Amino acid sequence: MKFGVVIFPGSNCDEDLIYTFETILGQEVVRLWHKDTDLQGVDFVLVPGGFSYGDYLRSGAIARFSPIMESVIEHCNNGGYAMGICNGFQILCEAGLLPGTLLHNTNHKFICKNVYLKPATRSTICTAALDSDEVLNIPIAHGEGRYYASQEVLKQLNENQQVIFRYCDKDGVFNKESNPNGSLENIAGVCNEGKNVFGMMPHPERAADEWLRNTDGRKIFDSILASVAVAK
Amino acid sequence: MRTFALSKQHQFSTMSTLIHEESTLEQAQDLGLLPEEFEKIKEILGRTPNFTELSIFSIMWSEHCSYKNSIKWLKTLPKEGPHLLVEAGQENAGLVDIGEGVACAFKIESHNHPSALEPYQGAATGVGGINRDIFTMGARPIAQLNSLRFGKLDSNHTQWLLSGVVKGIGDYGNAFGIPVLGGEVFFDESYSSNPLVNAMSVGIMNADDMISATSRGAGNPVYIVGSSTGKDGINGASFASKDITEESAEDLPSVQVGDPFQEKLLLEATLELAKTDAIVGMQDMGAAGITCSTSEMSANEGFGMTIDLDKVPTRQEGMLPFEILLSESQERMLVVVKKGQEKVVEDIFEKWDLNAVQIGEVTEGGMLEYYMHGELVAKVPAHDLVLGGGAPVYDREYREPAYFKKNQEFNIDDVEEPSDLAAVGMELLGNPNIASKRWVYEQYDSMVGTRNMSTNFPSDAGVANIKGVKSALAMTVDCNARYVHNDPKKGTAIAVAEAARNIVCTGGEPSAITNCLNFGNPYNPEVYWQFVNAIQGMGEACRKFETPVTGGNVSFYNQTAMEGKEAVPVFPTPTIGMIGVVKDKNKVMSLNFKEKGDLIFLIGESRDDIASSEYLASIHKIKECPAPYFDIDEEYEVQDAVKTLIAKGLINAAHDVADGGLYTALVEMGLPNRLGFDITGDAAVRADAFLFGEAQGRVVVSLDGSNEEAIVEALTEKGVPFSLLGHVTRGKMVVDDAHFGFIDDAVEVYNNAIGNIMEGKS
Numbered sequence: 001m002k003f004g005v006v007i008f009p010g011s012n013c014d015e016d017l018i019y020t021f022e023t024i025l026g027q028e029v030v031r032l033w034h035k036d037t038d039l040q041g042v043d044f045v046l047v048p049g050g051f052s053y054g055d056y057l058r059s060g061a062i063a064r065f066s067p068i069m070e071s072v073i074e075h076c077n078n079g080g081y082a083m084g085i086c087n088g089f090q091i092l093c094e095a096g097l098l099p100g101t102l103l104h105n106t107n108h109k110f111i112c113k114n115v116y117l118k119p120a121t122r123s124t125i126c127t128a129a130l131d132s133d134e135v136l137n138i139p140i141a142h143g144e145g146r147y148y149a150s151q152e153v154l155k156q157l158n159e160n161q162q163v164i165f166r167y168c169d170k171d172g173v174f175n176k177e178s179n180p181n182g183s184l185e186n187i188a189g190v191c192n193e194g195k196n197v198f199g200m201m202p203h204p205e206r207a208a209d210e211w212l213r214n215t216d217g218r219k220i221f222d223s224i225l226a227s228v229a230v231a232k
Numbered sequence: 233m234r235t236f237a238l239s240k241q242h243q244f245s246t247m248s249t250l251i252h253e254e255s256t257l258e259q260a261q262d263l264g265l266l267p268e269e270f271e272k273i274k275e276i277l278g279r280t281p282n283f284t285e286l287s288i289f290s291i292m293w294s295e296h297c298s299y300k301n302s303i304k305w306l307k308t309l310p311k312e313g314p315h316l317l318v319e320a321g322q323e324n325a326g327l328v329d330i331g332e333g334v335a336c337a338f339k340i341e342s343h344n345h346p347s348a349l350e351p352y353q354g355a356a357t358g359v360g361g362i363n364r365d366i367f368t369m370g371a372r373p374i375a376q377l378n379s380l381r382f383g384k385l386d387s388n389h390t391q392w393l394l395s396g397v398v399k400g401i402g403d404y405g406n407a408f409g410i411p412v413l414g415g416e417v418f419f420d421e422s423y424s425s426n427p428l429v430n431a432m433s434v435g436i437m438n439a440d441d442m443i444s445a446t447s448r449g450a451g452n453p454v455y456i457v458g459s460s461t462g463k464d465g466i467n468g469a470s471f472a473s474k475d476i477t478e479e480s481a482e483d484l485p486s487v488q489v490g491d492p493f494q495e496k497l498l499l500e501a502t503l504e505l506a507k508t509d510a511i512v513g514m515q516d517m518g519a520a521g522i523t524c525s526t527s528e529m530s531a532n533e534g535f536g537m538t539i540d541l542d543k544v545p546t547r548q549e550g551m552l553p554f555e556i557l558l559s560e561s562q563e564r565m566l567v568v569v570k571k572g573q574e575k576v577v578e579d580i581f582e583k584w585d586l587n588a589v590q591i592g593e594v595t596e597g598g599m600l601e602y603y604m605h606g607e608l609v610a611k612v613p614a615h616d617l618v619l620g621g622g623a624p625v626y627d628r629e630y631r632e633p634a635y636f637k638k639n640q641e642f643n644i645d646d647v648e649e650p651s652d653l654a655a656v657g658m659e660l661l662g663n664p665n666i667a668s669k670r671w672v673y674e675q676y677d678s679m680v681g682t683r684n685m686s687t688n689f690p691s692d693a694g695v696a697n698i699k700g701v702k703s704a705l706a707m708t709v710d711c712n713a714r715y716v717h718n719d720p721k722k723g724t725a726i727a728v729a730e731a732a733r734n735i736v737c738t739g740g741e742p743s744a745i746t747n748c749l750n751f752g753n754p755y756n757p758e759v760y761w762q763f764v765n766a767i768q769g770m771g772e773a774c775r776k777f778e779t780p781v782t783g784g785n786v787s788f789y790n791q792t793a794m795e796g797k798e799a800v801p802v803f804p805t806p807t808i809g810m811i812g813v814v815k816d817k818n819k820v821m822s823l824n825f826k827e828k829g830d831l832i833f834l835i836g837e838s839r840d841d842i843a844s845s846e847y848l849a850s851i852h853k854i855k856e857c858p859a860p861y862f863d864i865d866e867e868y869e870v871q872d873a874v875k876t877l878i879a880k881g882l883i884n885a886a887h888d889v890a891d892g893g894l895y896t897a898l899v900e901m902g903l904p905n906r907l908g909f910d911i912t913g914d915a916a917v918r919a920d921a922f923l924f925g926e927a928q929g930r931v932v933v934s935l936d937g938s939n940e941e942a943i944v945e946a947l948t949e950k951g952v953p954f955s956l957l958g959h960v961t962r963g964k965m966v967v968d969d970a971h972f973g974f975i976d977d978a979v980e981v982y983n984n985a986i987g988n989i990m991e992g993k994s
Contacts, residue, residue, distance in 0.1 A: 009500075009584060010493050012409025016682045019699065049680075051407040054493030110402050112677045114687070139687070141406070141677045206679045211697045211817065213688040 001228055004032045004042030006072065006088075008063055013049035013086065013205065020205040021046070025221055034066045044081040044224075045072050047088030049141070049203060059102065059144045060090035069095055081228075082197045083126070086142055089189070089199030098192055098199045099157060100149035105142070106182030112141040114214075115180050117188050117202060118168045121161035124195050129223035135172045136165075136216040138202040140180055145201040147183035147190070157190060165189035165200055250553065251609050254280040263290035269624060276616045284602070284610040287554040289617065291520040292527060295788055298623035301754040302786045305767040313780035315743050323445050325365045326782020328744045330813045332701040335439035337371040340379070340432035340709065340748040340809040342787035346488065347429040351396025355429050356404035356490040360562050362433045363408065364516035367499050368565060370443040370506035371435030374683055375413040375696045376405055378431045379709040379748070379807045380672075382417070383424030383792070385664045385989050390419070393427050394672075395990070400490075401431070402675040407492035408499070411684050412676035413694030414708055417669050422717075422802045425792045430748040432809040434707055436698060441506050446513040447529040447537065447568040447594055454537055454592040456522070457581055458498045458564040462547035464488050466558050494563040494586075501584040502565065508580075510573035512594075517564040523557045523617075525566035526600055530614035531621050536599040539592035541609070553602060553609040568594060628754055630761035635856065639718050642857035644842055649920050654972040656851055657895050660924065661978055665846050666892040667985035689822045690904055692734040692888055695814065704817040706740035708810055712891065712926075713803035715844050719859035720765035721772075723844075724806050726859065726928055728773035729867045730890060731810035736871045737886040737931060739821040739878050740812030742777050747784035747808055752801025754788045762804040770806060776864050779810060821878050823887035824904035825934050830884065830960040833943065834894070835877075836870045836930035837953040838914040840921050846892055847924035861927035866952075870929045873952040880946060882939045889930035895923040897932050899965070899978050908975045910966040911958035923967065934960060 003021050007014045014031075022029040030040045034052075039045065052063035063069060069091070076082050076097050084092035092098045105111055117136045119127035130136075149157065157163050165188040169178040179186045181201070189200030204217030260270040263286060273289045274280055281289065295301060317335055318327035325339035343358025359376065366373045378401055383390040394417075405412060410433070447454070505511060513532075515525045522544070526537050541556045551559075567588075569577050574590070581588035595601075600617075602610045616622030650656050660666050678684055685695040685704060693708040710731040716723030732742040747770065752759035774781055790802040814820050825832075841861040842848045849855060877883045889897045898909045913922045921927075935943055940956075947954045958966075965972035987993075 009497055010407065012407075012496070012680055016680070019682065023699075050409060051493060051496075054407070054491070056493075109399075110406055110675050110677070112406075112679060113674050139679050141679060143406075203679070206682050209682055209697075212682065212685060 001044055001225065002028045002030070002042045003044045003046055004030050004039055005046045005048055006032045006034065006068055008034045008050065008052035008066065010052050010054055011048045011050035013203065016205045017046050017048045020208045020221065024208055025225065032068050034068050037067045037071045039071050039075055045075060047082065047084035047091055049086030049088060052087055052091060059087060060094040063091045064095035073097060076197050079194060079196050084199040085203055085205065086201055089201055090144065092197060092199045097197045098190055099153050100147055100190060102144050103146040103148050104144050105146055110143040111180055112139065114139050115202060116168050116170050116178060117165045118172050120163040120166050123161045124164050124191050124198065125224050125227035126198050126220050127164055127223060128227045130219060133172060135168060135170060136219065137207065137214055138204055138217050139206045140202045142201055145181040145183070147187040149184065154184060160193060162191050162193065163187055164191055164198060247605060250283055251607055253282060255283045255286040259283060260286055263287060264294060265290050269293060272624065276613065276622060282610065284554045284557065285612055287558060288523050288610060288612055291523055291558055292617040293623050296519050297524055298619050299786055300624045301626050301628055301788065303619060303625055304627055305764055308767060309771050309781040310774050311780050313744060313778060316780055316782065317439060323369055325369060326744060326746060327369065327442065328782065328811065329439060330705060330743070331703055333439060334698055334701060335437050336434060336705060336811060337366050337369045337437065338432065338434040338746055338809065338811055339365050339783050340430055340746045340807060341785045342748050342750055343429045343431065344426065344750060344787050344790055347397055348426050351393045352400040353489055355397040355400030357488045357562055358429050358431045359401050359404040360490045360492065360495050361518045362431045363410065363495065364518065366433045366435035367502050368443065368445065368514055368516040370441045370503065371437035372503055373410045373433045373435040374681055375434040375694065375707060376410050376432065377412065377414040377694065377707060377709045377809060379415060379711065380417045381423045381428035381713065381805060382419050383421050385419050387424065390424065391990060397427065397429055398672050398675050404490055404492045406677040408496050409680050411678045411680050412673060413678065413684055413686065413696060415673065416709055417672055418713065419664050420714065420803055422792055422800060426790045426802055428750045428790065428802065428805055430807045432709055432746065434705065434811060443506055443511065444513045445515040445529055446532040447535050448512055448533045450535065450594050450596045452512055452571050452594040453569045453574055453590045454539065454594060455567040455569055455577060455588055456544055456564060456591050457567055457588045458586055459491065459494050459561055460545040460547045460587065461556055461559045461564065462561045463551065463555055463559060464561055466555055466560065488560050488562050490562050497584045497586050498563055498565065501580050501586055504580045505577065508576050510570055510576040512568040512570055514565055514567045517566060519560065521557065521559045521561065527614045527617040529566060529568065530598065530600060531618045534598050536595040536597050536614060537592050538595055538601045538603065541602055541604040543589055543591040545587050545589055553604045557602065628760045629757050630764050631757040632761055633758040639856050639858050642843060644840060644921070647842065647848070647852055647854065649918060653919055653923060654970065657923065657972060658978065658981055659851065660847060660892050660896065661899060661982040662985040663846060663850055664986050664989065666896055668983045669986065670983055671987040671990055685820055689820065690824055691820065691822050692737040693740065693812065695738060695820050697817065702816055704814040704820060706735045706738045706812040706814055708734040709807055710734065711805055711807040713805040714849060715859040716766060716806060717803040718844050718857060720762045720804055721769035722859040722862055724766040724769035725773040725864060726862050727806060727808045728770055728777060728779065729864065729928060730888065731808045732777045732779065733871055733888045733931065735810055735812035736874050737821060737823065737888050738814065739819045740814040742779045742810055742812045744782050745774060745779045745808050745810045746782055747806055749784065749786045750790050750802065750805040750807065751788050752791045756801065759801050766804055766806045773864060776868055819878060821886050823885055823901055825901045825907040825960045826884045826905065828907060828960055828962045829937065830934045831937055831940055832909060832911060832957040832959060833933050833935070833954055834930060834957050835873055835933060835947065835952060835954050838917045838922050839925060839927035840917045841927040842921050842925045845924055845926040847920065863929060867929040869952050870931060873947055873950045874931050876946055876950060877933060877943060882943045882946060883933040883935045885934040887932050889932060891926065893924040893926055894932070899982060901932065901934065902975045903979050903982065906963060906975050906979065908961040908964045909958060910961050913968045
């Protein structure tokens, strides 16, 4: 599978994703510059974390109007795969490719730490190969990660199994204490109705290198690779 | 010295007066120059300078730029070492060879004065400035550290400063995308109105790709790149060269405003530029902006420059020449381009949507000529402006303060031993100087870049993975300023030794240091005595540990105005930033206990010493005492022994005994895996000194019981003192059969103390 990592001028997790997919997972990866429109025939678009265009207005609000995002939107609308992590998730929400929005953390502070997640469904390629009781230890690093959607949208997400991850404690229990940012229903990641576009606030690419002694994040990427290989 | 008031006092009616009118002694003094310095300037120029020229001299000869009151002593520090690629002061930062073709550029810098007035922007621009020093050289920053000092945390003002500084560091660094891998935070009332904000950046590069901060070749074009120039931060360097007083708020316009997004663009553009051979040299614009970068780059090889100030992109209309010259607007660089290669440079900056404008060219002869509206507004010789050139060098008088003798009268026998040491232990864990700094560091992105090897494997020093090579880079910042205050020479030697100990406990070999020297007013002979002694202690320790000084910064004029009393200098705080190399990243050592039943050894000796400990200061409220026990040779032997144990694979954790003593060290080792300890005291030592004393040269290690014989043999062979303290437990903390509580309770206190105060929960 060919992956493309979108690079905005303020992206800062782009190289981490490239390192993870190219060096650790051995995949073909190309860089997609924000001023370009050509997706170079990639199968899967990755929108990395960072501060796309400085994000002084609202995270991701300007990025969605960039030339490359026009192509990404078209790619997704044609059923192509895309995943946004952290700022990438915010951008995909701003672009209307994912439901809901991400608000300031309830404590109004940037939070960077390891948290625990559990897959909320196995009906997506990100979670298909995971054990549904499996608790993953994955870092977060954001100031605006409180997932919010209207009750109506939330109902739809739950009915269609579009919530992909929820924050939990290390024993897998969903509660207020294990919700780091005040997200509705502990939601850490969602997908679109077609289940080809994914977004999550935690950073699985920061838990993929054996040298960092935590490879829980790699399980998510392995799930993607395994599921798509089977589908093809 | 009321520097900034100048623009209000002196209304310049026309450009013509600015150019043709001679400046006066009164103006010179307003700008912070001494009468004899004004005379020296007239001598250098052979005429009386106009106001613009006077401004240029005043800023370049300010303490901040010229190091005029410190350079004599700084020159005594060791600058050479086997791994140094660049000696101190030659480039924007030191450069150390870490093997396998990788070089490390690193430096620490203060941003104290701006942070005292505007903690958010002050701290943010401190982070921006130090990172620019690193990437200007062509290195990609991979880690940041910071060393912070504030007044007592129970004060609202301190809480305001701490919140602002931490948010400033976080917002800038998080957006810029460089992780924080280490730091320290210390509270003492001497910092109440004058916090210290010291930021360090560590970068790596291919050793051959270094960009020099130099200029040469008449006719080569000179470019300004990055942000536009505004009126912010004018005279920041002068502001940093005087006392913080009640009137300091009037200096608010001296504080710069940061834009991490511009910095990120500048970083990427600069590193692209580093890969070309289109440029001669490059320097970032920090203190004294265009003035400093043009003069330092030119003076390096004896060239000059003509600069057309009309070409400088500005944010405001109608900026005066001296405002453009002195502006400290952030995120700008000066680049000397090889003639004919202009397009290469312009294309790179165009790609990143940044300004890149030619503002002048290199000339023969060493003169700097600044033009505006077609007229020569200032003409000054570059060499005479800079450190090592014509900038003044002073030999200040110093005098041992009375407190130093008094400190020696301290006797441990006069201190009553508390009956409930378990309660004392818990109280210390909740002391903001000992407690976890989690509330602070969770606001920093510590993991971006996927290099932080300490996230899931905590160690005394921060460790960055250098991808693609065998080695990893260890780094730390250390200074216990209470020790330094009580004995500047010994206290500073301890700061270096502690930094080395942290590197060694992490499995590394200390390489080099950078220093950030925060002191009071150098014209106060007692403050200067602290400075001189600190430098002597640092020199001694750096020679012992073979860690040369690659550079750093001096920040004088740090003092706190106590209500109704005379202002007092801050604790002398010579922060040491050290890097070291872990040659085999498989051998990184962590600090946490691994398994119940593992043995706990102390390398080094317990001492009947509580001097300068947090215990003595906060539990007994005794401040007059010497520095803690420290013997540099014993320290070296202990560190050498720890290196051997790690190399032989005999231990599974190592942690140094520092602030809060042995008890705190054991709790910190137990915390990550929620394990306790059962230990026996030392009959020759008071129980409070055994648990809470801060005698130096001690490291706690844990090991699997099967390695007991081997470790005893190894340590006996080394000839270092050691003792078996006890073993790791499932969670209970026991000292001499007395129950000291459970690790879970200790963790609760330790982890939440600062957060509870900051969130108003205690």
